[in-house]
Amino acid sequence: MQTPRLEIRNIVRRFDGRRVVDDVSLTIQPGDVTCLLGPSGCGKSTTLRMIAGVDMQDEGEIYVDGKLICDTVFRVPPERRQIGLMFQDFALFPHLSVGDNVAFGLRDGKAEKRRRAGELLERVGLSRFIDDFPHQLSGGEQQRVALARALAPRPRIMLMDEPFSGLDNRLRDGIRDETLALLKEEGTSVLLVTHEPEEAMRMADEIALMRGGQIVQRGAPYNIYNRPVDKAAVAFFSDVN
Ligand code: ADP
Numbered sequence: 001m002q003t004p005r006l007e008i009r010n011i012v013r014r015f016d017g018r019r020v021v022d023d024v025s026l027t028i029q030p031g032d033v034t035c036l037l038g039p040s041g042c043g044k045s046t047t048l049r050m051i052a053g054v055d056m057q058d059e060g061e062i063y064v065d066g067k068l069i070c071d072t073v074f075r076v077p078p079e080r081r082q083i084g085l086m087f088q089d090f091a092l093f094p095h096l097s098v099g100d101n102v103a104f105g106l107r108d109g110k111a112e113k114r115r116r117a118g119e120l121l122e123r124v125g126l127s128r129f130i131d132d133f134p135h136q137l138s139g140g141e142q143q144r145v146a147l148a149r150a151l152a153p154r155p156r157i158m159l160m161d162e163p164f165s166g167l168d169n170r171l172r173d174g175i176r177d178e179t180l181a182l183l184k185e186e187g188t189s190v191l192l193v194t195h196e197p198e199e200a201m202r203m204a205d206e207i208a209l210m211r212g213g214q215i216v217q218r219g220a221p222y223n224i225y226n227r228p229v230d231k232a233a234v235a236f237f238s239d240v241n
Pocket residue numbers: 015016020038039040041042043044045046047
């Protein structure tokens with residue numbers, strides 16, 4: 001069997017004695033898009049923060065490509081995990097050009113930085129803005145720049161926390177599809193957090209359904225949708241058409 005790109009084993013995170021993440025295990029295969037799907041407050045963002053390394057679990061281990069990056073005593077710092085991040089509040093640097101924003105995380109020479117930034121901007125259809133500043137772009141365009149920036153250093157895994165929820169409805173489907181196409185082209189493994197079943201159905205190779213700090217069901221979107229594990233899962237999916 002292939003070594004998973006990401007494996008989390010029996011992760012527990014307590015806040016004030018409450019198990020907000022309650023024995024979560026999850027594997028992501030290279031190149032796969034896995035959606036962590038569940039209602040607000042179920043522990044999705046907390047799980048992502050531990051993988052990113054900005055929070056630390058009380059129990060359990062995290063592995064990337066079979067190598068331990070974090071248990072309860074050992075911890076690789078966030079900047080050395082080769083993990084890309086994208087959140088709803090994607091915050092480009094306002095004082096840097098679009099090209100410099102995309103190149104920000106790169107350690108190459110100037111020419112190579114500009115080449116890679118140009119390549120990614122081309123892929124998201126925004127190369128003409130390379131020397132402009134973020135405020136000159138629309139919200140949807142800024143979002144695509146943020147995606148290009150996150151992908152530029154070729155992260156092993158991309159963590160995305162409700163990245164589309166701040167976007168206008170009219171834009172959202174198009175940007176979801178473009179984002180997915182680019183992630184697939186780059187071969188990036190993704191853990192995408194969302195509370196919207198429709199988004200998970202549209203984007204995921206695998207869905208992990210989360211509730212009350214636990215993963216209650218795991219599988220391909222089609223199977224999860226057609227064979228929900230219980231009545232609560234049926235209700236949760238009922239707004240997907
Ligand atoms: P989700 O992303 O699924 O909406 P979160 O992971 O943000 O959920 O939060 C899960 C639960 O943990 C919530 O009840 C939230 O209030 C609580 N929580 C998150 N972070 C903290 C914290 N730093 N201190 C105390 N409680 C927290």
